[in-house]
Amino acid sequence: MSVERTLSIIKPDAVAKNVTGEIVGRFEKAGLKVVAMKMLHLSREQAEGFYAEHKERPFFGDLVAFMTSGPVIVQVLEGEGAVLKNRDLMGATNPKEAEAGTIRADFAETIDENAVHGSDSTESAAREVSYFFSDEEICPRTR
Ligand code: RTP
Numbered sequence: 001m002s003v004e005r006t007l008s009i010i011k012p013d014a015v016a017k018n019v020t021g022e023i024v025g026r027f028e029k030a031g032l033k034v035v036a037m038k039m040l041h042l043s044r045e046q047a048e049g050f051y052a053e054h055k056e057r058p059f060f061g062d063l064v065a066f067m068t069s070g071p072v073i074v075q076v077l078e079g080e081g082a083v084l085k086n087r088d089l090m091g092a093t094n095p096k097e098a099e100a101g102t103i104r105a106d107f108a109e110t111i112d113e114n115a116v117h118g119s120d121s122t123e124s125a126a127r128e129v130s131y132f133f134s135d136e137e138i139c140p141r142t143r
Pocket residue numbers: 054059063092093111112113114116117118119120
């Protein structure tokens with residue numbers, strides 16, 4: 001497994017619940033390093049562009065409405081196998097099916113408001129990281 005980068009979004013429900021620190025703590029405890037981080041209130045255009053792959057799905061409108069309902073925290077996480085590691089920490093898309101101890105099991109109740117996003121492959125990670133961050137905004141961790 002090699003050192004990878006992945007994009008994480010702490011979604012509006014988790015920001016509203018005031019659990020962003022606990023969620024970042026889980027990434028850090030698992031050995032992922034934050035190399036970029038910012039808070040944003042996504043515009044409709046930003047949310048639609050980000051989730052463009054889902055634009056034909058029945059839930060697309062609700063997803064965009066939710067993602068623009070309040071601020072989010074977008075982060076680039078770096079580490080060995082970061083993409084899969086983050087997906088494991090997040091748990092299943094539907095919190096009711098998420099394994100105990102995962103972020104979605106602990107902080108989310110519904111599939112529509114499920115606390116976090118994480119890139120699902122290194123290819124999506126590259127696209128998603130550059131969707132939110134310029135090269136100058138990413139800070140390589142030297143220690
Ligand atoms: P994400 O992209 O947010 O990390 O979530 P994911 O990979 O686990 O799930 P994905 O299939 O990419 O879906 C993106 C988001 O759309 C909402 N969704 N709703 N009602 C539904 O059946 C449904 N399916 C997906 C979820 O909020 C999901 O995170």
